[in-house]
Amino acid sequence: MKQDKEEKEQAPAEASEEELAEVVEPEALELKEEEVVPEVTKLTEALEEWKPKTLLGKRVRSGEITSIDEVLASPHKLLEPEIVDMLLPNLEVELLLIGQAKGKFGGGQRRIFKQTQKKTAEGNVPSFATMAAVGNKDGYVGLGMASSKETVPARNKAIRLAKLNIIKVLRGCGSWECGCGTPHSIPFKVTGKCGSVEITLIPAPKGTGLCVERECQKLLRLAGIRDVWSQTKGQTKTKTNLIKACFDALSKLLECKIPEKTRATLSIVEGATQRVEQNTSDVENDRKKASS
Secondary structure, three states: OHHHHHHHHHHHHHHHHHHHHHHOOHHHHHHHHHHOOOHHHHHHHHHHHOOOOOHHHHHHHHOOOOOHHHHHHOOOOOOOHHHHHHHOOOOEEEEEOOEEOOOHHHOOOEEOOEEEEEEEOOEEEEEEEEEEEEEOOOOEEEEEEEEEOOHHHHHHHHHHHHHHOOEEOEEEOOOOOOOOOOOOEOOOOEEEEEOOEEEEEEEOOOOOOEOOOHHHHHHHHHHOOOOEEEEEEOOOOOHHHHHHHHHHHHHHHHHOOOOHHHHHHHOOEEOOOOOOOOOHHHHHHHHHHHHO
């Protein structure tokens, strides 16, 4: 009797394994893989269908311009986000938390959309604002803010504006406590302002991390900066102004003219990481000469 029961119990298990074997076939797996289309292929398909309208876009499409540095140095204004998608294919997008969910006494969890309402004769007309940051984590970053009556158009518009506002970031090792010779921080102290908010970014030694507000950390991380200290003034609770002030500080890094000797001493890199021409011994010799 016990053997009959065991055979009955084993029979459905064997049947289920056979059913699974019938269901999981290579043809079915191929169909599933075909159904899942990654975002990279969607982006490449969109770029293939892209028809540029500006002179800068036509030159990028034809292959005359192959570097984002040439686009930023060009006198023509960047008006098509597809140019950035083509020249920086490894660009990452981050939506910043500038809004706050509804909750008692304003204690809701922050979200990416900032909702406002306009009083009209027909009733309340809501609008949603969002802020997006794009970057390749290697010296290029952009910031954009947009609003719309719906959430999805506001998000897409913010990402498009962030790509159009992309800038090149100056990086280096400007802390007197560090002499590693790698561009992990910023080369010197810089201050940015928006409204009443002022933020000062200070070079930090390697391993310190990003000692700054969380949303500003996302912006600096996309720019390729890993170690920095900061000081803030004003109404820093206004997240939009704080993030814009941080982006203003990054854009001011390129306004200073730096001699070649200082560039070698501070391991300064513009944009993407490049190999330092001098080795560590040459850098130390330059520092000794500068101190003397």
